[in-house]
Amino acid sequence: MHTNPAAPLLQVDDIRVAYGGIQALKGVSLELYAGEMVCLIGANGAGKTTTLNAIAGMLPLAGGRIAYAGDDIGALPAHRRVRRGIALVPEGRGIFTRLTVEENLRMGAYARDDADAIETDLDRVYTLLPRIRERLAQVAGTLSGGEQQMLAIGRALLSRPRLLLLDEPSMGLAPQVVEKIFEVVQTVRDDGVTVLLVEQNAHLALAFASRGYVMESGRITLSGSGRALLADPSVRAAYLGE
Amino acid sequence: METLLQQIVNGLVVGSVYALVALGYTMVYGILGLINFAHGEVLMVGALTALQTVLLLMEVAPGLPPLLMLAVAVGVAVPVCMALGYLMERLAYRRLRGAPRLAPLITAIGLSFLLQTLAMIVWGRNYHTFPALISTEPLEPVAGVFVTPVQIAIVVISALLMAALVLLVNRSRLGRAMRATAENPRVAALMGVDANAIIALTFIIGAGLAAVAGVMFASNYGIAHYAMGFMPGLKAFTAAVLGGIGNLAGAMLGGIVLGLVEAIGAGYIEELSFGLLNSSYQDIFAFVILGVVLIFRPTGLLGERVSDRA
Ligand SMILES: Nc1ncnc2c1ncn2[C@@H]1O[C@H](COP(=O)(O)OP(=O)(O)OP(=O)(O)O)[C@@H](O)[C@H]1O
Ligand SMILES: [Mg+2]
Numbered sequence: 001m002h003t004n005p006a007a008p009l010l011q012v013d014d015i016r017v018a019y020g021g022i023q024a025l026k027g028v029s030l031e032l033y034a035g036e037m038v039c040l041i042g043a044n045g046a047g048k049t050t051t052l053n054a055i056a057g058m059l060p061l062a063g064g065r066i067a068y069a070g071d072d073i074g075a076l077p078a079h080r081r082v083r084r085g086i087a088l089v090p091e092g093r094g095i096f097t098r099l100t101v102e103e104n105l106r107m108g109a110y111a112r113d114d115a116d117a118i119e120t121d122l123d124r125v126y127t128l129l130p131r132i133r134e135r136l137a138q139v140a141g142t143l144s145g146g147e148q149q150m151l152a153i154g155r156a157l158l159s160r161p162r163l164l165l166l167d168e169p170s171m172g173l174a175p176q177v178v179e180k181i182f183e184v185v186q187t188v189r190d191d192g193v194t195v196l197l198v199e200q201n202a203h204l205a206l207a208f209a210s211r212g213y214v215m216e217s218g219r220i221t222l223s224g225s226g227r228a229l230l231a232d233p234s235v236r237a238a239y240l241g242e
Numbered sequence: 243m244e245t246l247l248q249q250i251v252n253g254l255v256v257g258s259v260y261a262l263v264a265l266g267y268t269m270v271y272g273i274l275g276l277i278n279f280a281h282g283e284v285l286m287v288g289a290l291t292a293l294q295t296v297l298l299l300m301e302v303a304p305g306l307p308p309l310l311m312l313a314v315a316v317g318v319a320v321p322v323c324m325a326l327g328y329l330m331e332r333l334a335y336r337r338l339r340g341a342p343r344l345a346p347l348i349t350a351i352g353l354s355f356l357l358q359t360l361a362m363i364v365w366g367r368n369y370h371t372f373p374a375l376i377s378t379e380p381l382e383p384v385a386g387v388f389v390t391p392v393q394i395a396i397v398v399i400s401a402l403l404m405a406a407l408v409l410l411v412n413r414s415r416l417g418r419a420m421r422a423t424a425e426n427p428r429v430a431a432l433m434g435v436d437a438n439a440i441i442a443l444t445f446i447i448g449a450g451l452a453a454v455a456g457v458m459f460a461s462n463y464g465i466a467h468y469a470m471g472f473m474p475g476l477k478a479f480t481a482a483v484l485g486g487i488g489n490l491a492g493a494m495l496g497g498i499v500l501g502l503v504e505a506i507g508a509g510y511i512e513e514l515s516f517g518l519l520n521s522s523y524q525d526i527f528a529f530v531i532l533g534v535v536l537i538f539r540p541t542g543l544l545g546e547r548v549s550d551r552a
Pocket of ligand 1: 019022024042043044045046047048049050051091
């Protein structure tokens with residue numbers, strides 16, 4: 001694959017998504033360059049999850065274009081996009097509760113056929129997430145919320161993603177657990193994975209991300225570096241409780 | 243005592259066949275939440291396709307050993323039924339995913355009639371003799387119990403097929419994907435699973451098992467005809483619900499339990515009903531026991547809960 005290094009890895013161009021008659025995305029554009037960690041913040045119902053799901057191929061586009069690594073992937077079904085290197089950790093984690101922890105992780109590698117490398121990657125995930133390693137034979141539904149989130153991230157990593165989409169990994173978790181999860185995400189980014197992070201916790205997200213987008217009722221209303229957004233009065237008022 | 247033992251043996255044989263068919267119902271339900279009422283007809287198509295193949299072989303290669311003939315007949319019936327299972331999913335049920343529950347149910351009943359009618363057109367209304375390629379003559383009785391070679395074959399082959407299925411579902415990569423898809427098809431797709439392929443495969447496997455069950459049924463009773471799928475289909479569905487629909491082990495247990503209750507019940511039905519009913523009424527046992535179990539365990543013997551996924 002010949003990819004122009006100056007071109008973005010992901011280019012979302014004016015996409016529209018509707019649920020029945022309701023327009024959830026009214027023309028969203030954003031781009032990610034290889035190796036970046038970018039966050040997407042916005043109020044409840046702004047369309048953040050819809051945006052990630054559309055990029056992952058879970059929702060049909062009503063308009064616009066999604067280019068990834070130079071290809072238009074807008075028509076590819078979700079199960080083909082993961083083979084291109086796009087992994088989504090969905091809102092609510094999407095753990096297979098009746099499968100064991102190990103089976104969940106192996107599902108992450110379902111699309112791969114390099115058996116030896118899968119074992120190596122499993123070991124790396126165990127090193128990254130030691131709590132998961134202790135629970136491999138356990139039915140995943142019995143894990144705590146934090147462990148389930150770790151498992152969901154580990155499972156996504158087993159697809160060897162180039163682009164990792166994370167939908168509110170901190171949801172419903174205690175601050176110490178959130179801190180651990182962000183440490184893991186940062187390690188992943190440092191390994192060269194491009195990350196698009198959706199977060200309610202704007203402080204945290206903007207502190208970790210190099211750039212951010214702000215969404216409001218189906219549109220991107222603001223974008224900039226993490227620092228600039230943290231300093232922006234409208235962001236401070238709307239998302240940082242000031 | 244000897245009658246009881248004899249009935250247990252007979253029950254195990256019939257129960258094995260119910261179990262094979264029940265697996266098809268339960269696998270499809272587990273992944274789609276759909277009762278494929280046309281599944282019993284697959285058994286019928288399997289039996290009649292096998293019969294057709296045997297009749298043809300008897301003409302073109304009369305010298306073939308009976309076991310080989312049977313093997314070829316199964317080798318034809320299984321893929322034919324698998325194709326039928328695939329077509330049912332692809333042409334009928336796939337279009338109805340997400341439709342109100344009544345739509346696929348009515349479609350299933352319609353498919354069932356359609357298949358019976360087509361079979362009647364192809365094979366006529368008559369009962370056909372299914373040749374005894376495996377002997378149906380009882381062997382030397384052991385402890386006063388008569389067993390035929392075909393009965394032994396039915397139990398052994400059923401056990402092997404069930405063991406293979408359990409291994410496939412619980413131990414293989416494909417089985418893992420099947421279980422993941424059954425629990426959450428959207429997330430399974432995110433893992434790279436083509437849910438449509440997995441669902442089609444579920445129908446195909448179930449249909450293959452039903453084809454084998456059809457040949458077993460026809461071999462055991464020596465008869466095949468266009469309506470032969472109805473009662474075993476209904477019983478197998480009962481067995482699946484009895485065991486806890488959606489649960490593989492439940493379908494197997496339900497099938498065996500149902501076969502046993504029916505066979506044992508048939509032996510005592512006259513005494514139980516003070517001479518009012520004879521053994522030709524044994525079919526009522528299946529439905530009585532289903533009613534009783536569901537009153538005390540609404541989710542069936544091994545069912546945990548009725549899965550209603552979001
Ligand atoms: N399955 C659906 N059917 C109908 N409408 C939906 C569906 N999913 C989302 N919506 C609507 O689309 C809009 C965007 O929803 P979305 O879940 O993308 O928001 P979000 O920014 O992720 O919110 P949150 O922060 O609460 O997760 C909302 O108005 C929501 O009600
Ligand atoms: Mg959301």
